[in-house]
Amino acid sequence: MSVHSEPKFLDAGDAALVIEFGDSIDPMLNARVLALDAAVRAAAIPGVVETVPTYRSLMVQVDPLVFDYDAFVSHARTMIAGLDVASVHGRRWRVPVVYGGEFGIDLEDVAERHKMTASDVIDIHSSGLYRVYMIGFMPGYTYLGGLDPRIATSRRLNPRLMTPEGTVSIGGIQALVAGCAMPSGWHLLGRTPAITFMAQRDPATLFEPGDEIVFNPIDASKWDKLRRDAEHGDPIVELIPA
Amino acid sequence: MTSLVVVSCGPGTSIQDRGRFGYQRFGLGPAGAMDRVSMARANLLVGNAPDTAAVEMAVLGARFKVEGGRLRLALVGAGGQMKVDGDALAPMTSVTVEPGQDIEVGSVRAGFFMYLAVSGGFDIKPQLGSRALHSRGRVGGIGGRACQPGDRLPVAAADIKGPELAAPEPRSSSRDEPIRVMLGPQADFFTERGIATFLSEQYTITTQTDRMGIRLAGPPIEHNEKGFNIVSDGIATGSIQVPGTGEPLVQLADRGTTGGYPKIATVISADHSRIAQLTSGTKIRFTAVTRAIAVEAARKQVAELASYKASLRPVGSLDLSSERLLALELNEGWGERNC
Numbered sequence: 224m225s226v227h228s229e230p231k232f233l234d235a236g237d238a239a240l241v242i243e244f245g246d247s248i249d250p251m252l253n254a255r256v257l258a259l260d261a262a263v264r265a266a267a268i269p270g271v272v273e274t275v276p277t278y279r280s281l282m283v284q285v286d287p288l289v290f291d292y293d294a295f296v297s298h299a300r301t302m303i304a305g306l307d308v309a310s311v312h313g314r315r316w317r318v319p320v321v322y323g324g325e326f327g328i329d330l331e332d333v334a335e336r337h338k339m340t341a342s343d344v345i346d347i348h349s350s351g352l353y354r355v356y357m358i359g360f361m362p363g364y365t366y367l368g369g370l371d372p373r374i375a376t377s378r379r380l381n382p383r384l385m386t387p388e389g390t391v392s393i394g395g396i397q398a399l400v401a402g403c404a405m406p407s408g409w410h411l412l413g414r415t416p417a418i419t420f421m422a423q424r425d426p427a428t429l430f431e432p433g434d435e436i437v438f439n440p441i442d443a444s445k446w447d448k449l450r451r452d453a454e455h456g457d458p459i460v461e462l463i464p465a
Numbered sequence: 466m467t468s469l470v471v472v473s474c475g476p477g478t479s480i481q482d483r484g485r486f487g488y489q490r491f492g493l494g495p496a497g498a499m500d501r502v503s504m505a506r507a508n509l510l511v512g513n514a515p516d517t518a519a520v521e522m523a524v525l526g527a528r529f530k531v532e533g534g535r536l537r538l539a540l541v542g543a544g545g546q547m548k549v550d551g552d553a554l555a556p557m558t559s560v561t562v563e564p565g566q567d568i569e570v571g572s573v574r575a576g577f578f579m580y581l582a583v584s585g586g587f588d589i590k591p592q593l594g595s596r597a598l599h600s601r602g603r604v605g606g607i608g609g610r611a612c613q614p615g616d617r618l619p620v621a622a623a624d625i626k627g628p629e630l631a632a633p634e635p636r637s638s639s640r641d642e643p644i645r646v647m648l649g650p651q652a653d654f655f656t657e658r659g660i661a662t663f664l665s666e667q668y669t670i671t672t673q674t675d676r677m678g679i680r681l682a683g684p685p686i687e688h689n690e691k692g693f694n695i696v697s698d699g700i701a702t703g704s705i706q707v708p709g710t711g712e713p714l715v716q717l718a719d720r721g722t723t724g725g726y727p728k729i730a731t732v733i734s735a736d737h738s739r740i741a742q743l744t745s746g747t748k749i750r751f752t753a754v755t756r757a758i759a760v761e762a763a764r765k766q767v768a769e770l771a772s773y774k775a776s777l778r779p780v781g782s783l784d785l786s787s788e789r790l791l792a793l794e795l796n797e798g799w800g801e802r803n804c
Contacts, residue, residue, distance in 0.1 A: 427488070
């Protein structure tokens with residue numbers, strides 16, 4: 224696991240390429256990915272269809288009939304040499320979560336594994352400051368770093384066939400807010416009534432890579448109203464000073 | 466308002482177009498037609514731009530009824546056949562259908578996906594820039610879902626006074642040629658032997674195949690000491706992941722946008738439509754090509770579509786002899802394979 228001394232340009236077919244900065248989960252590495260993402264988008268390069276920032280690399284999807292690969296590589300190298308990581312500013316959000324019970328069916332189990340109480344796990348999970356490294360896989364799937372190692376928990380041997388949208392879970396040293404119902408091998412600590420991706424809402428997405436998240440434990444009695452508000456397009460997450 | 470009413474359909478019936486771009490950074494994959502070439506041909510037969518939204522049908526056919534006004538339709542892909550009030554149409558032709566007429570699309574005969582295009586396209590509001598259904602994201606399609614019996618698909622106004630069209634030349638078949646790939650982005654996670662296995666052995670399309678991708682069965686591809694877990698990175702359409710089992714997974718239109726298995730290679734864009742049409746049990750091989758060859762293949766595909774468009778003639782003006790119909794059928798591979 225490392226940061227490459229020079230970013231690697233990797234082939235992903237004729238309609239995409241990947242610029243890889245390293246292969247670790249590291250905020251500085253991720254910040255470089257996001258800075259290059261911003262630079263490529265601002266450059267409006269002919270043939271670039273869209274960019275997909277991930278933990279550690281930028282995938283650039285292209286129209287092979289228009290895109291000039293060689294020209295892009297040299298342009299991208301220039302952009303990388305001049306990257307201003309400090310220019311990338313995320314926002315900070317407070318995200319409501321109902322922990323435990325039917326909302327987080329693995330809370331007790333995680334507590335037991337770490338020989339603590341459920342409320343210890345909630346305290347630790349909700350006092351962390353998480354970085355949004357990537358939104359990927361499925362719509363609104365928000366991958367977070369910053370989990371307190373005291374509650375890091377290796378993934379389940381048997382993934383669950385379905386977990387609900389909005390699930391707040393942990394897997395290894397990562398944390399996640401699920402944007403849609405999917406199978407998952409992560410541990411379900413709670414659920415947020417917020418909807419991270421909603422096509423009918425403008426903007427469709429709540430979070431962007433580089434944002435920060437804090438979780439705010441709320442009582443289950445607040446679920447119904449907040450969820451209804453979210454379904455009507457209210458973000459219900461709160462922008463707070465960074 | 467003229468509508469195409471869905472009387473009955475299979476579960477894999479959805480509105481698709483070229484797909485939706487710009488939202489992969491938020492986890493929403495492009496979706497879009499699995500076989501863009503067939504969709505384009507159907508659209509050209511009814512006078513539409515090639516990427517106009519059409520009805521995609523997976524494996525099973527469907528039954529429709531026309532309401533309100535006349536429509537012009539064409540069906541292309543997977544050897545599918547359309548009947549209007551029980552009369553079978555010649556393949557690769559468009560047809561004008563009157564209100565009240567019954568349109569029956571049979572099941573696939575040689576492939577996976579069929580496309581029903583309608584002159585003018587569907588008058589459905591695009592969502593995030595596209596009408597294509599992304600089912601997990603509940604975006605596009607009919608209010609975020611697939612087509613269901615009872616749906617009324619509104620059709621945009623179109624000039625259908627011109628003649629119905631037919632495609633005169635059978636398309637060249639490349640069915641038995643290997644699927645072309647470019648190695649990478651993680652070819653360095655495999656041993657030399659692993660790469661050789663991938664490029665020389667046969668792989669069989671399994672039944673675990675859908676709009677998300679194709680699971681292949683065949684000789685395991687050997688990872689090297691770096692293992693088979695990577696820190697998740699981007700997945701492109703055509704990405705070939707190799708999980709711990711060593712059996713490859715080809716990622717297609719409804720794929721996740723990121724994933725944690727190393728990707729040995731990527732199917733080139735010119736072969737996306739062809740691989741999407743392969744049915745379970747089909748054996749395939751992969752061959753590695755350079756970027757230059759891949760780009761040239763993409764250009765050739767566009768040129769072939771242009772010559773297809775230029776070759777369209779009014780129905781009846783062609784010599785639709787029984788030999789020619791037979792040639793078209795053979796070329797479409799009707800009845801040759803199990804579906």
